[in-house]
Amino acid sequence: MTAIRPEATFDEAVRTAKGAPTRRKVSRKSWQTVIWFVALGALTVLVLYPLVWLVFSTFKPNAEFGQNPGLIPESPTIDNYLRVFEGIAGVPLWRFFANSLFIASMAVIGTVLSSALAAYGFARIKFKGVGVLFAAMIGTLLLPFHVVIIPQYVLFNRLDLIDTYIPLILPKFLATEAFFVFLIVQFIRSIPRDMDEAARIDGAGHFRIFWSIIVPLIKPALITCSIFAFIWAWNDFLGPLLYVTSPEQYPLPIALRLYNDQTSASDYGASVTASLLALVPIMAFFAVFQRFLIGGVATQGLKG
């Protein structure tokens, strides 16, 4: 096992960082594989049962939500789907999906860019004040957000940004969710510095090191952040509740509450159906992105 030689060139370091294909040892112990499948399969049944119940319940008429707790609908119907596809108060259903998709996509771009930059600054650059700032960043994780709602609302109201998506998206581009910064920091800190050093010697600046060495190496972390950022933004309810006014701008989490109003009739069939439909895009998003989580993404450049 050799480390990168100090005289290794920058290009070499980059090439190694991007990861040469790894040989995989194929396990021949097929009985272990069988156990593996059986154990995970059983677990899957357990974990997915509530979701299956949810799928079946979308075919229950409204009254059964109170009166039939069983899995199978007594008088199955597709009315819930028909009602949901009608949209809400003149706003077509696809519009809510489009709104959510826009917000969530911007959230992914903003979060990954700004958090990765900040994380590199925290993890790899030694400068005065970094310790205090890091502690401050962790500190922002600790306060329940409900007590900062009002001041934040005042801020965005003063800037005349109510009923725009800017209060929802701008914070993502400013890495205000410390969760992501801290996550990437942890990943960067577990990468040995050899390649950075090699690149430095070749005269590469921090930005080049960040972009050409670190980013490829922390791909699993960035994928994870993308998945989380997308799903959190997709499911975010409070932000849009406070900042979006027009029903045609509502994202899904608000839209699917509009079927219920405790002061008049509540349409649980429609809201469960809508929330299930809302799962489909994020399921797809996850299914696509989780692929990047398999197979030696990073080899740390330790291969000689």
Next chain:
Amino acid sequence: MTATTPRPTNASGPARRAAANASAPRKGGKPPVRPGLKLRERREGLAGYAFLTPWLIGFVGLTVGPMAYSLYFSFTRYNLFSDPQWIGLDNYIRLFTDDPQFIQSAQITLVYVLVGTPIKLAAALGIALLLNYRDKGSGFFRSAFYAPSLIGASVSVAIVWRAMFSSNGPVDSGLSIFGIELGGWVGNVSLVVPMMIILAVWQFGGTMVIFLAGLKQVPKELYEAAEMDGAGAMRRFKAVTIPMLSPVIFFNLLLELIGAFQVFASAYIISSGTGGPAGMTNFITVYLYKRAFQDGQMGYAAAIAWVLLVVVAVIAFILFRTQKSWVHYAGDNR
């Protein structure tokens, strides 16, 4: 691999060895920096702040102000409508001396954190390791296990979870098979907290994904080297997986603790915003939310929030102090 692989002789194992090995040749090759030391420091400072710029703007512009303002609220009586009135420590005094609801709230939150967090972490790590065992077929399981975490906090969660744990629901019937007659959990004062813990554990997918990402970053070579040295599965796990994964374990531990202390959405949705039955889902954040927005006691709510912040900050501080002894940062070894 030009392997002059050292035999693993001590507990630090190949991981640390690899890192140490890797950094060894660097010393000699480092060009002497003498005249520009000050300059270099300044350049590093500039670069540091450049990378932090977006975060700093957000921090200063969007986060610090509102946080400071909420601290100020906590010393006032503030009903959201008229200007806050300064009342000194009154909110804090009331909190600790004259509020049985807060005491109950703190108790159930502690139980939720202390019981729920370890179970969820263990489940997430265990299953991540299982999934990491082989790639083929694991994509399906990954998606299946993550699915419960996708669902967010919509009314669907309330409906499905209540159905699962109602009298004669699947859980009740399932346990009856084993002769355990607990009845419904949802409306049972002593079973609601366990039910909420199971809900949290059910949504272990997010934590699992982070563990998986961490496992993917462990260099395969380290395992190969260890295997060549004749280390068994258990030994490889202890000497390679754990140290290499420790930064991610640390992250998940800390964030899960923080998240559990701040549990809100699931409890709020499941109890239809009441914190019931009999206050058993009235976790700290649910309680402070109700105080702030339903009762118009924003000042008091802010005091609760800052007490929670201090408690969690102390725990976080202690955790950060323990890092040295068990968290291994390959990039910090110099």
Next chain:
Amino acid sequence: MFNTKRTAALIAAATGTALVLAGCSGGSSGGGGEFDPDEETTLNFAFWGNDVRAGLYDQAIDLFNEEYPNVSVQTSFLPYPDYWERRQTEAAGGGLPDVLATDISYLRQYSENGLLLDLEPYLGEQIDTGPFDEAVLGSGEVADITAGIPISTNAWGLFTNPTLLAEIGVEDFAGGDWDDYTAWIEDTTAAAEAAGVEAWGAGDWTGRIQVFELQQRAQGEELFTEDGEPNFDEDDLRDFWNQTTEQREAGAFIPQQRVEEQLPLGAFDTALTASEMTWDNFGAGYLANLGEGYPELNLIEPPVTEEGAKDLYQKAGMLLSASAGTDHGEAAAIFIDFMVNDPEVGAIFGTNRGLPASETARSSSDLSGLDAQIEEYEASIADRLGDAPPVPIVGFGNIEEEFRVLGTELMFGTVTVDEAVDRFFTEMDVALNS
């Protein structure tokens, strides 16, 4: 160069700016604003409700625009709890919509803090008050201003489920005093058990503060004085809760566990109880949630405390108010008038917003089924109707919720009546003083 002190100073400075930014609460002044029908005006209008109500409002606004084509109405709607969270935030941060639906329990808080426009100058001008009952219109007056115009009225009533009662094999409650009602509940519960139907006569009726209020009013006492002081003592409350202690312990009421399992629905929604006392506008929701199996409800008078007492009252179920900060006061008044009084609008909504308070709106809505029952009911209780109590004190919502929670805890047995009384008075003290 970059030292900690500097950073700290920087953060402090930034914090200062934010504090200045946030240093605003309460409503901005403004109000008034003449209406010129030829000028383009935009009114922001927010209400609570579901997709169905939103669709009806869209139709009503189309009608409005036929008459006032230059007023564009931007609607925004949310379910009730979310609606109020958003409004609370706006109230604190400035920026309430021009016209908003309000609820009697929030009216005092909003108007006392100067957030609502006084509609008094528009009464009899832009807003036609002729079709309103004097007392009902008066329920929108608080802190010397007309803070809201009632859309609908409701009254406290007793719903029963005749289909379920037939299944159980028990006659409907025939009226009487509280003991009669309690005895009827016991009979119904016992009969249901005998018939093998999983149902109960009712939940514990001492769980709602409105019932306490009803009994207090029968003695000629309001819950709160005009100054917002409590008008009852520990003993009153203890006696009230003790009326059903025996039945609570004997299992005459539906167990609280079964109630909790139904949430977000109620036990009456799911045909687990045969009767429930509540505001009469809840009927439509019950029917919808009960579904086809239970196609009708009966609505009857609550039990009598004192023969001939004026214990019941009509309250404004939903009101329309204008924000004090609106630039289009007159346009807002015209819009409010149209939404509460217009006969065609009345016909569009029927009783979706409750039984219309305005005579013109009510007479043009073709009431049938349950809607007609509610109208009949409110007419039938005329000799039990007294003056509405003063607009609820600030913090009433909090007190009402605490009362409800303690009711559930009494059912769970996690508190005794004495402890519940203590806790209630402690909580009320805090609520009234904050």
